Amino acid sequence: MREKIISTWKQGKGLAQLEYKFDFVVLGAGPAGLAAAVLAARYGLKTALVNDRGCLGGNMSKEMQTTPIGAHYVDKNFIYRRETGLAEELILNNLYINPQNGVELWDLTMQTAVYREKNLELFLHLAIDTVKMTEDGKKIAEVSGYSAESEQRIHFRASFFADCTGNGTVAFLAGVPYMQGHENSSDFGEEYAGEGGKWENGCTTRLRAKDIGREVVFHSPDWVKYRFEKEDLEHRGLELTFMNSLTGFWWMEWGGALDTVTDMRQIRTELTHIAYAVWDYIKNRSSLREELRTYDLDWVSTMPGRRENRRFIGDYIYTQTDIDEQRKFYDSIAYGGFGYDDHARDGIFHKDFANTHTYHLGPFEVPLRCLYAKNVENLFLAGRNISVSHLGLCGIRNMWTCLQFGEAVAAAATVCCREELTVRQAADPEHIDKVHALLHRVDHTIFSNPYRNPNDLAQSARISASSTLSGPGVGRIDGKWPVTMDCCYLFPVVTKQLESLEILVDAGANTRLHYAVMSGRPKLSTIPYEVLKEGTVDIEKGQGVSVNIPCNLKVLQKGWHFLVISENPEISLCYGNNAPVGLKAMYRHSKENVENPGCIQITKNRDWDYMVDTWEEPSYCLKIYPEQPVYLPENVRGETARPTFLPNLWISQATDFKQPEYLEFEWDKAVDVHSIQLIFDSSLDNFLAVFQGDTNCQWGGYSANVIPSVVKDYRILYKLSEDCEWREAANILGNYQRFCEHKLTLQNVVALRVEILATNGLDRAQIYAVRILQ
Ligand SMILES: Cc1cc2nc3c(=O)[nH]c(=O)nc-3n(C[C@H](O)[C@H](O)[C@H](O)COP(=O)(O)OP(=O)(O)OC[C@H]3O[C@@H](n4cnc5c(N)ncnc54)[C@H](O)[C@@H]3O)c2cc1C
Structure with missing residues (x-):
């Protein structure tokens, strides 16, 4: 799949040097990098995913155990909010294999996403530290790094690179201009930016405690320099955050006044003192101490998570105003929904609220022009290092949002590879439709650039249904x-x-x-x-x-x-x-x-x-x-496969499925079909955590490992022009995913039926989209 060019190893002559060539090399395997690599491989690019640490997921890895959120989390402004595409696939896979919500099986969910891709090669324990530019300085020729596990220096050449390292190490080494630290209101006209600071949102070392069923003590080590008392932590709502989530100590934060790249050794040391001192206070002196007699310190992360540092400049700098105005862009490629969550400079030592979370009116979109370096023709950016102001970052740094950036960069890189474009050209009005089309192919949501495909055969078909729910209403009293x-x-x-x-x-x-x-x-x-x-x-x-x-x-x-x-x-x-x-x-x-x-x-x-x-x-x-006819079969060929201003789906009447419910498509002239995409209803209005980091924890109230409204058993049937028998093209049992694609070769088809035999619990069939592609 990839070309290994050189292997020069001679005993005593320094590190072995390996050189690889790929279409696309993704640096960093956090949420952004994971999505960029998996999607690019699915689009057919020979892809490498490189990570300096030994596990996938960055801040949502088993090493850091932070629950990914995004628009997903905030139900205050847009109820039907959950991100689709790879985020939804991962969430539903995880729910299925990991109903106990454990850290290891979430890690396995991510590994499965990577190892399943035949076009994708994973390099772990490999820290990229060198970037070579082409002679004209316009492109990256090669990146390389040190592999701690194999004592090798590994070089990567590629047509395109994506910097998903969080810190933006590759963009930094490539000389991309960047911003760092809080801006003033006057810089970008941001009402909430305030004046007078160059600080960042700080870092946090995470910890978890566990009830082990018998009394345990904790002796604070004598080298720990802090001893916290009530007055030190009274601003942190300790009782509430501890009981809500055992890993909820996001406010154990420090380092915002320093450089969270170059001062990291100092920040990590300080946060280690803080972590043990906080646990010492909670366990030994807080109002919770009686309740926590049987709680043991179970886990302290080996490194702090970084919220913010370098933000590299692309062709557009995303700001608070874009969030407030829910601005639409011709090149919108992702959406956020977390408002802006700005943290106090002095973190745990700040004697007031730890953060200020400002909500907004609805999902806000981000343009592709934020996702590439303005001065390097083959470097994409995805994750928290994109072209964004400090306040803009406070709204888009959540992991499901960063993951969508990864998807967008994969689609853009694919268009660039196919058409030999520069990263900037992918965002040209001339090419952006191709990026959008690729994203729609994987159920990625772009609200203001919805699905429009004149070649989708569902558009020209006559559609009918076995039954249709007459209108929204609830009569039964529960x-x-x-x-x-x-x-x-x-x-x-x-x-x-x-x-x-x-x-x-x-x-x-x-x-x-x-x-x-x-x-x-x-x-x-x-x-x-x-x-x-x-x-x-x-x-x-x-x-x-x-x-x-x-x-x-x-x-x-x-x-x-x-x-x-x-x-x-x-x-x-x-x-x-x-x-x-x-x-x-x-x-x-x-x-x-x-x-x-x-x-x-x-x-x-x-x-x-x-x-x-x-x-x-x-x-x-x-x-x-009057009754509202909103659940019509025609909705399945609509532009948006999720609720927007309306529900946008077909719903059958209530049924016990003794007789299947179905949607039927008919054409006057026979058609050839090569792919059918079905988008079921996975209840995008619910918050689904992938893990809470607590080994004892249950799904937040979920008794099932599947979403009841998702179609479970279904068949795809078709009729050919020469006969009137229904033939079976697919027969699926036990589905739990929202997005299902069937690659088929059907010729001379005059009718096609999607027959629903069972759901995962709901007494209605609910389908957002049927896309019939030639
Ligand atoms: C303490 C804390 C709590 C947070 N809480 C939440 C939360 O509850 N929910 C949420 O959604 N978001 C939360 N965030 C924000 C979110 O975690 C980050 O903004 C997000 O993870 C950024 O994604 P990313 O892919 O850009 O980077 P990261 O997740 O940081 O991933 C970057 C990856 O690149 C690798 N890497 C770095 N340098 C190199 C290199 N030179 N070579 C190779 N690999 C490299 C890293 O090891 C890592 O795997 C939190 C952040 C912090 C710090």
Whole structure:
């Protein structure tokens, strides 16, 4: 697969020198590098993945054990938020093999992704320390590094390189200009940047404790220079963070005032003192000490994680404004959704909140122009080292976001290799469609550049379905929710008129209910926007009382709408557990339940701030008049295979699957089919942690190792022009993935059927996309 050019080893003549040649060499195997390498190999590039340490994943490796998050984590602004593509594939694979949420099986999930790729070769324990440029200085000719495990110096030549090292070692050695440290507001016009600092977000050594079932002691070593007391750590909400997550000590942070590259030895030493001193305080003197009598120190990371240092300059510098405005770019290639999470310069010694997390209105997109070096024609950037301001980085440094950058760079490198382009040319309007097309082929989401493929045969087919769910609604009562704070229903509207809504409530006494019907936002978000109608309804005491909410509204824009019921202690809203996509129960944040006391300061606690349910939680009972036809079979050839402003999927009627549910595609003229892509519903509204780093930990409330709404058993059938028999092209049992691709060679096809025989638990078939490619 790759060419090994030279092997010159002579005893006593220094290190052996090996030289390899690849199409694409990815340096660093964190989330960004992992995705860049796996995807490039899938696209057909002969790829090397090089990592200086012995395991995959960077900060989400078994060595660092940080849970990857991203837009995925934040349900406050866009409910259907989870990243798709490789992130989703990894999450669902991990859920399947690792329901106990252990660190080792997460590591195995990542290794499986790498070792399965025949075009990909992995080099571990190899630290890249040298970059040679071409004579004209425009390109990298070669990178090389020292292999600690084989005492070799290994050289890599390639058409393209991707620096995914976090620190940007390769870009630095190649002479790419970079920024480091906090900017001032005036530099990029960022409201939250403030003035007067060149500090970075600091580093953290991670630790974990474990209940071993018998009393254990901890003696702080005499060389540890700190002894923390209550007043030292009272700003960190210790009780809360410890009990929520045993590896939750992200605030054990230091080094922001130093250079987190060159001063790392000093930072690591300091953080080692801090880690043992924090555990000494928690174990021996804190208010938790009785509770933690049987807890032992189980793990302290051997190196601190780095949040930030060099950010290299590409053709676009991403900033806070891009996040706030949810700016769209012609070359958008990924999205984030974490707001911006800025940490205090002095970390653990800062006598106030450890960070300030500012939320935003919805997913924000990042352009490809941030993902390459402006002055090196064959160097891509992916991960936390991309072209971004400090505050921009606070929004995009999460691992699922970085992983999407890796995917984008793989697609761009593939286009560059195929068409002999420079990295900059991949982002040209002339070529960007090809990058987008490759990304859509692997279920990567690009909201503002959605899937459009005129060659997709589903586009020209007549589509029909065995059945279609008549409209979003929840009638079955599974429980009641007291309206102790404002509660909110999310629902989709596609008709020109919204006449009324019907809800079910319990009223403890005769009372008056205040409601508001609100529109959705013009930009992607599931936060209510404008009040369209307000009113009151009198309710008589009773249980399961049907309440009619008059609307009589002309619908100006199809999409999400909201019904807000004001706080009323007499009322409980009835809810059902089996709501179709597009119905959600939400409640309004109060300041208290947003803040993590002492630890996180949430700014902009705006009155649009709604928290929604997560796993399998209910949706309030609701009927919409007129009925909303949103689950039509035609949705499976739509532009977006996930909810955006509408649910965007086909849903069958409720069934026990004794008879299969199906979608059928027919053509007047016979077609040839070479690939069929199916995108099932894996409930993108849920937060799925890949591991929590605690060997005792369970999935956060998940009893299953598969997502119930994913189609489990299905067949692909087809008819040829010359006969009318259905023939079987694929018969799949036990699927648990969202994205399934079938490479086939079918000629002269006049009809095709996707037949759903079972799901992983849901009593409906739910499909976002069927793509039939010639
Ligand atoms: C303490 C801490 C807590 C965090 N918490 C979260 C969280 O909860 N969720 C979340 O999503 N994000 C979190 N982040 C942010 C996130 O982890 C990083 O921003 C993200 O990992 C960056 O991804 P990356 O691929 O760019 O780099 P990394 O994950 O750092 O991976 C870089 C890889 O390159 C390798 N490498 C470095 N130099 C070389 C070299 N010269 N040669 C070869 N290989 C090299 C490294 O060993 C590593 O494997 C946290 C960060 C820190 C430090």
